[in-house]
Amino acid sequence: MRQIQFFDTTLRDGEQTPGVNFNTKEKVQIALQLEKWGINVIEAGFPIASPGDFEAVKAIAENVTQMTVAGLARCQKKDIDRVYEALKNAVDPQIHVFLATSEVHMKYKLKMTPDDVLASIKEHVTYARNYFEKVQFSPEDASRTEKDFLLKAVQTAIDAGATIINIPDTVGYSNPAEYGALFKFLITQIKSEKEIIFSSHCHDDLGMATANALAAIENGANRVEGAVNGIGERAGNTALEEVALALAIRKDFYHCQSTIVLNETKRTSDLVSRLSGIAVPKNKAIIGDNAYAHESGIHQDGVLKNPETYEIITPTLVGVSQNSLPLGKLSGRHAFSSKLEELGYQLTDDESKEAFKRFKILADKKKQITDNDLVALLADQHREEIEKYRLADVQVQYISNGYQSAIVSITDEDNQIKVASKIGSGSIQAIYNAIDELFQQRPKLTDYEIQALTSGEDAQAEVRVTLHDEKSKQDFRGIGVDFDVLHASAKAYVQASNHLIQEH
Numbered sequence: 389m390r391q392i393q394f395f396d397t398t399l400r401d402g403e404q405t406p407g408v409n410f411n412t413k414e415k416v417q418i419a420l421q422l423e424k425w426g427i428n429v430i431e432a433g434f435p436i437a438s439p440g441d442f443e444a445v446k447a448i449a450e451n452v453t454q455m456t457v458a459g460l461a462r463c464q465k466k467d468i469d470r471v472y473e474a475l476k477n478a479v480d481p482q483i484h485v486f487l488a489t490s491e492v493h494m495k496y497k498l499k500m501t502p503d504d505v506l507a508s509i510k511e512h513v514t515y516a517r518n519y520f521e522k523v524q525f526s527p528e529d530a531s532r533t534e535k536d537f538l539l540k541a542v543q544t545a546i547d548a549g550a551t552i553i554n555i556p557d558t559v560g561y562s563n564p565a566e567y568g569a570l571f572k573f574l575i576t577q578i579k580s581e582k583e584i585i586f587s588s589h590c591h592d593d594l595g596m597a598t599a600n601a602l603a604a605i606e607n608g609a610n611r612v613e614g615a616v617n618g619i620g621e622r623a624g625n626t627a628l629e630e631v632a633l634a635l636a637i638r639k640d641f642y643h644c645q646s647t648i649v650l651n652e653t654k655r656t657s658d659l660v661s662r663l664s665g666i667a668v669p670k671n672k673a674i675i676g677d678n679a680y681a682h683e684s685g686i687h688q689d690g691v692l693k694n695p696e697t698y699e700i701i702t703p704t705l706v707g708v709s710q711n712s713l714p715l716g717k718l719s720g721r722h723a724f725s726s727k728l729e730e731l732g733y734q735l736t737d738d739e740s741k742e743a744f745k746r747f748k749i750l751a752d753k754k755k756q757i758t759d760n761d762l763v764a765l766l767a768d769q770h771r772e773e774i775e776k777y778r779l780a781d782v783q784v785q786y787i788s789n790g791y792q793s794a795i796v797s798i799t800d801e802d803n804q805i806k807v808a809s810k811i812g813s814g815s816i817q818a819i820y821n822a823i824d825e826l827f828q829q830r831p832k833l834t835d836y837e838i839q840a841l842t843s844g845e846d847a848q849a850e851v852r853v854t855l856h857d858e859k860s861k862q863d864f865r866g867i868g869v870d871f872d873v874l875h876a877s878a879k880a881y882v883q884a885s886n887h888l889i890q891e892h
């Protein structure tokens with residue numbers, strides 16, 4: 389069996405999803421979960437991009453103990469120096485240097501000749517090798533690069549000391565037959581005394597990111613890059629959970645194995661969905677809510693007789709919990725702590741006390757507290773610890789056939805309270821107008837989604853919003869969970885507004 393390494397770029401390419409901004413604490417939390425999931429290499433970020441990115445890469449390097457930690461760098465010495473600084477304390481550091489090699493990128497974006505590009509690869513991979521044992525080189529837009537020039541670029545990187553070659557399908561243009569053949573061509577043509585790891589990096593513009601990654605593996609790639617839930621630039625990256633399951637379920641075909649701990653898959657997906665604000669579609673492979681639901685009578689009958697009739701993956705294999713032990717009003721501290729541990733949380737004493745207090749308040753309103761409720765509760769608590777402004781109160785006056793009015797108050801880190809009141813055509817609009825007044829911003833609400841967090845009449849509402857800020861031309865997302873739809877809506881908007889003001 390060949391061993392396939394998993395390289396996760398949720399915190400770098402994944403964070404390039406419009407509106408997704410993880411803060412350092414969230415990034416470390418995701419990194420630790422990725423480590424539990426069995427990821428081999430984490431691309432923690434692009435340290436030169438901003439001081440925040442640098443701090444996050446450094447914090448991840450200082451917190452993970454088993455994964456290799458990678459940082460991204462353009463072919464520029466200042467980028468490489470910054471990655472070195474950020475990864476100084478990593479147990480196993482790796483640098484990822486990239487430069488575009490397709491004609492369109494070289495001519496219009498880089499304004500460099502092919503010879504300039506080869507010289508730059510040589511210079512910067514050599515420079516990176518002074519600091520790093522493990523150097524990965526990516527010829528950006530490889531799948532649209534003229535094949536012989538791509539081979540030259542890859543050979544130049546190998547000669548300069550790169551031992552990991554990543555072949556990005558940057559714009560999601562390739563297809564499995566073509567992308568697989570590209571790996572076969574490069575792997576058979578390169579010359580190297582050292583063992584070279586070939587890696588796939590695919591985008592999903594034509595819906596082929598997972599199929600392309602698997603084709604690369606079939607043709608000799610020993611590493612796959614991607615992101616949890618397939619998040620990322622435009623249509624996203626290869627969804628790593630799909631590749632992990634395809635290799636596991638179709639071992640008979642691929643003859644490959646990995647270190648991915650399959651029953652940590654759902655937990656990893658839930659965490660990334662909650663912290664990124666990007667909901668997982670219900671019909672999404674492996675992790676969607678409907679992935680294990682059987683609706684038609686014929687299917688239900690078959691599954692009852694033998695699950696294998698219509699189920700190739702059992703929900704428990706990927707950690708889809710059956711909520712076997714929901715908590716309730718009478719659950720004590722011990723049951724609560726064991727549940728948190730089972731869900732993968734490691735809280736300090738103070739955090740655990742605060743979480744238990746919140747749990748008791750929730751249990752007074754809701755009969756059964758499910759895993760989803762707990763994950764949302766902890767996300768709320770965590771968010772309040774790091775956000776500058778918190779929602780304090782919302783009051784709404786509703787008049788049928790008229791304008792609605794809302795009074796909203798928020799508190800800052802010093803517990804100073806600010807209050808604003810506004811009207812709107814609907815209650816939510818009135819609340820959002822008041823929050824805009826408090827934050828002194830006028831973003832555009834481009835997306836508003838609401839769904840029940842769990843099943844049952846006493847389910848909490850989960851609201852996700854996206855705000856577009858004209859000034860920075862960026863999107864900001866927020867999630868709010870509460871029994872009351874208006875309160876959940878206000879929480880989500882305050883969260884997105886906190887992200888927005890951080891940017892200004």
Ligand code: KIV
Pocket residue numbers: 401486526528529556557558559589591
């Ligand atoms: O898609 C891409 O080309 C990238 C590179 C930076 C590897 O993300």
Ligand code: ZN
Pocket residue numbers: 401556558589591621
């Ligand atoms: Zn990419």
